[in-house]
Amino acid sequence: MTSAARTTNIAERIYQQLKLDIFDFQLLPGDRFSESEIARRMSASRTPVREALYRLERDGYVQVHFRSGWQVRPFDFQYFEDLYDVRILLEAEAVRRLCEDKDREGRLAGLMTIWCCRPEQRSHDSSEVAFLDEEFHFGLLECGQNQEMAAIHRSVCERLRIIRRLDFTQKGRIEATYKEHSEILDDICHGRRDKVVNHLKKHIEISKNTVREITLHRIQEARKRYAEDKNMDMPPKVT
Amino acid sequence: MTSAARTTNIAERIYQQLKLDIFDFQLLPGDRFSESEIARRMSASRTPVREALYRLERDGYVQVHFRSGWQVRPFDFQYFEDLYDVRILLEAEAVRRLCEDKDREGRLAGLMTIWCCRPEQRSHDSSEVAFLDEEFHFGLLECGQNQEMAAIHRSVCERLRIIRRLDFTQKGRIEATYKEHSEILDDICHGRRDKVVNHLKKHIEISKNTVREITLHRIQEARKRYAEDKNMDMPPKVT
DNA sequence: GAATTCAACCTTGTATACAAGTTAGTAAGC
DNA sequence: GCTTACTAACTTGTATACAAGGTTGAATTC
Numbered sequence: 001m002t003s004a005a006r007t008t009n010i011a012e013r014i015y016q017q018l019k020l021d022i023f024d025f026q027l028l029p030g031d032r033f034s035e036s037e038i039a040r041r042m043s044a045s046r047t048p049v050r051e052a053l054y055r056l057e058r059d060g061y062v063q064v065h066f067r068s069g070w071q072v073r074p075f076d077f078q079y080f081e082d083l084y085d086v087r088i089l090l091e092a093e094a095v096r097r098l099c100e101d102k103d104r105e106g107r108l109a110g111l112m113t114i115w116c117c118r119p120e121q122r123s124h125d126s127s128e129v130a131f132l133d134e135e136f137h138f139g140l141l142e143c144g145q146n147q148e149m150a151a152i153h154r155s156v157c158e159r160l161r162i163i164r165r166l167d168f169t170q171k172g173r174i175e176a177t178y179k180e181h182s183e184i185l186d187d188i189c190h191g192r193r194d195k196v197v198n199h200l201k202k203h204i205e206i207s208k209n210t211v212r213e214i215t216l217h218r219i220q221e222a223r224k225r226y227a228e229d230k231n232m233d234m235p236p237k238v239t
Numbered sequence: 240m241t242s243a244a245r246t247t248n249i250a251e252r253i254y255q256q257l258k259l260d261i262f263d264f265q266l267l268p269g270d271r272f273s274e275s276e277i278a279r280r281m282s283a284s285r286t287p288v289r290e291a292l293y294r295l296e297r298d299g300y301v302q303v304h305f306r307s308g309w310q311v312r313p314f315d316f317q318y319f320e321d322l323y324d325v326r327i328l329l330e331a332e333a334v335r336r337l338c339e340d341k342d343r344e345g346r347l348a349g350l351m352t353i354w355c356c357r358p359e360q361r362s363h364d365s366s367e368v369a370f371l372d373e374e375f376h377f378g379l380l381e382c383g384q385n386q387e388m389a390a391i392h393r394s395v396c397e398r399l400r401i402i403r404r405l406d407f408t409q410k411g412r413i414e415a416t417y418k419e420h421s422e423i424l425d426d427i428c429h430g431r432r433d434k435v436v437n438h439l440k441k442h443i444e445i446s447k448n449t450v451r452e453i454t455l456h457r458i459q460e461a462r463k464r465y466a467e468d469k470n471m472d473m474p475p476k477v478t
Numbered sequence: 479g480a481a482t483t484c485a486a487c488c489t490t491g492t493a494t495a496c497a498a499g500t501t502a503g504t505a506a507g508c
Numbered sequence: 509g510c511t512t513a514c515t516a517a518c519t520t521g522t523a524t525a526c527a528a529g530g531t532t533g534a535a536t537t538c
Contacts, residue, residue: 066490
């Protein structure tokens with residue numbers, strides 16, 4: 001299959017939409033739903049819905065109950081903490097390898113353009129910075145020349161996305177994020193291996209430490225908040 | 240779904256059989272096939288075949304060509320080397336953690352029963368030792384208390400299985416395997432962290448170094464060899 | 479009122495039919 | 509002989525129907 005064909009087919013559309021629904025808390029951890037319900041909502045038959053759901057199942061986002069519907073993976077503290085540990089391990093290895101790579105400055109050029117810019121060039125939109133933040137971490141792995149490690153890391157980080165999106169204090173950390181990222185990049189370029197590994201670990205452990213603070217209330221607040229954000233993105237009605 | 244229900248359904252049967260076909264080289268890297276062909280071969284409709292194939296696709300074993308059939312993932316040296324590096328990273332981390340775990344002897348008790356037995360209790364069946372060898376490595380991760388790391392490691396090792404099964408020199412290494420594994424376990428119990436990490440890396444790199452030696456001829460030899468093994472496993476006909 | 483039973487409804491698991499795109503073979507033209 | 513165009517066959521992508529098991533609500537019994 002050419003990637004163009006898959007990106008336009010119904011199953012792929014449903015897959016992406018369901019994932020987005022999970023990330024935007026329109027489907028909450030533990031929610032139950034049926035294939036038919038999704039099919040009605042997505043204006044399709046059950047067949048591509050099932051394809052999308054098998055993929056989401058394999059990715060760790062949903063579970064099927066035999067002849068009884070599907071369920072978003074219930075919230076599990078240990079699971080997310082385990083994922084954070086994997087993420088830390090992979091990113092630490094990536095920066096170790098980058099510190100020893102003669103071509104590291106070339107590899108990191110794209111990231112440095114974004115994160116080592118002058119203050120007046122920085123984005124002030126917290127959604128955009130959140131996106132760039134995530135891309136920063138993907139970028140460290142992608143510069144590291146092990147595509148499988150990068151793919152596993154991406155899968156881990158996507159599964160952790162709901163944790164990041166539940167942490168509303170991130171909005172106030174734009175400047176700190178730019179500062180930390182540019183310092184990490186600087187340390188890599190200067191080959192300060194142990195320093196940058198420790199720095200990165202501390203940077204990620206800030207997020208990891210928020211896992212245990214998550215409450216049901218915060219998850220329900222997030223549902224409202226992201227639903228409102230969605231409405232605000234809608235184009236004005238033309239009457 | 241209860242795991243009992245899934246283990247008896249048609250899609251699961253087909254998934255496992257196709258995986259086995261890949262591991263036994265009955266489906267070679269690069270082979271093309273269609274859903275209908277598999278459906279005929281497995282005496283089922285296309286529907287559960289599709290489910291099985293989506294899962295195998297997601298696991299990295301096959302690829303779909305838009306309206307043109309499916310293909311076993313072609314052989315790719317870099318891919319397997321990347322996987323080996325991920326595997327080494329994960330196992331090294333697991334033994335580091337075990338060396339610092341006060342309960343490590345209890346956790347490793349099962350592995351020690353198998354690998355630190357007296358020479359007359361050892362298995363001489365190379366297939367069984369290959370299986371136990373793989374389980375040894377899974378066991379290191381499963382003793383490590385990070386279930387996601389163990390799951391990722393298992394997925395990586397399964398994808399590497401065909402490399403291990405192409406290495407026919409493994410058959411002559413039964414004694415060395417028992418010795419190396421018991422030494423690794425001993426080093427862990429004594430908390431010799433750096434020694435065991437280096438030992439484990441060397442142990443795995445022996446396999447990694449066989450990737451670049453793989454030839455098409457060897458793959459085709461493997462097809463014959465594993466097909467013969469299959470025939471020898473068949474029960475005698477009752478006439 | 480609580481517990482049990484049963485049937486209807488709902489769901490997934492599977493089979494089958496139809497739609498849409500690709501590929502290979504054949505015929506025609508140069 | 510080579511190239512191009514066309515068509516039939518094949519394939520996946522999707523829709524729909526049927527089968528098999530689970531759940532829920534109502535009726536009955538204690």
